[in-house]
Amino acid sequence: MSLSGILLVDKPKGPTSHDVVEVVRKKMNLRRVGHAGTLDPFATGLLVIGIGNATRILEYLMQHRKVYRVKMKLGLITDTFDITGRVEEERPCIATKEEIIQAVNSFVGTYVQIPPAYSAKKYKGERLYELARQGKIIRLPPRQVTIYKIEDIVVEDLTVSFIVETSPGTYVRSLCMDIGYKLGCGATALELRRLRVGPFQVEHAVDVYTASAEELSKRLIPMSKVLDFPKVWIKNEAREKVLNGVKLQVDDLLNYEHFEKEDVVQVFSGEELVCLARAERRSNFIETLLRQQRNEIVLKPLKVFKEN
Structure with missing residues (x-):
């Protein structure tokens, strides 16, 4: 399975953010590499880089302070x-x-x-x-x-x-x-x-110009630990359903944190983040659906994270 995750980089003065991405791409021999929030060549400091499937969540990290x-x-x-x-x-x-x-x-x-x-x-x-x-x-x-x-x-x-x-x-x-x-x-x-x-600090960043590919791999933050959206856990048998982009129903859910209708939520199968989904119901309404034995749709997949 290809690598996926977030890499915190301490950009030096001079290179563009794209230059730094290219260094990571070549050192790790990976194609899917991107960054969240450009730093001008003049600036230094924290550049958040996404690798593999994590390139698909960079848009959410750009909204941080x-x-x-x-x-x-x-x-x-x-x-x-x-x-x-x-x-x-x-x-x-x-x-x-x-x-x-x-x-x-x-x-x-x-x-x-x-x-x-x-x-x-x-x-x-x-x-x-x-x-x-x-x-x-x-x-x-x-x-x-x-x-x-x-x-x-x-x-x-x-x-x-x-x-x-x-x-x-x-x-x-x-x-x-x-x-x-x-x-x-x-x-x-x-x-x-x-x-x-946001929650990421330059003290935890790496110099990609001196670090080895092995060190960069070790410094990757798993996608499951990056976002702060509400979490939903699904049953094992619902995993394939999610990976095929099928909407999730009440009976597919195992556990969940509080969320509102239209919220983006993180969907987990065990400890694996399998997709981001849009809530079509409030979490508080799920108990009502269970009592009434109404197996209605709760979540619509937005971004599905299949193996690369």
Whole structure:
């Protein structure tokens, strides 16, 4: 059986997220490898990689909150919003330390952010940083983002560092620029490191450039331990039914956690995650169906995980 699972990678500065995926693909001699939540070449830190069937659950991991450590310089404006770009303007910054800290903290909450033109986001199939290198600057529409928390703010002259927790889709480089604009001087990110994606921490990540294929295999997190959707356990005889994409009925269930109608649930056969399913009934209603001996449909398979 082919490998499946989640690999936590500590991406170095320089490579693209796709470059890191290619390293994993070649080292482990696997075709099905992908990542959840791109890191720009400039950034370092936690990159969540899916292998085998786990590539099919990456979309759910992209919805997690992210935590970053960032260092920025006030009074410096570049075309990429980070230090790798072309300097467009330098302005004096006359704000006091207290005013800088106040400006940083003022962004906690929800606001409308303009994505940087130079980023790993795609436009018509091409990465924006590739288009920018060709001299084609694409301006994306503003989007609403949420800054949940900012802490550990350190101000040293014009250099400011802090740790920030964001909603998915937030650009920390844009946040730096927005803070700079609020202070009237602009700002550019000097360093950016992703520390956490949901429950996953960079402390548990591996350097794929130095690790062996055997070590990477050992570091895989099983799919059964990755998602936080409600769990349902089915009878042994229902396993083939699931693998063929057939809807599950009351009599197929062995045990279950609480879930609501329309929830995504994890379906287990023993300890094996065999599929993700959409609930067509509330779990509280199952007892009623049992009492009335109504063997009705409860779950509709969404993603079935057959052996590769």
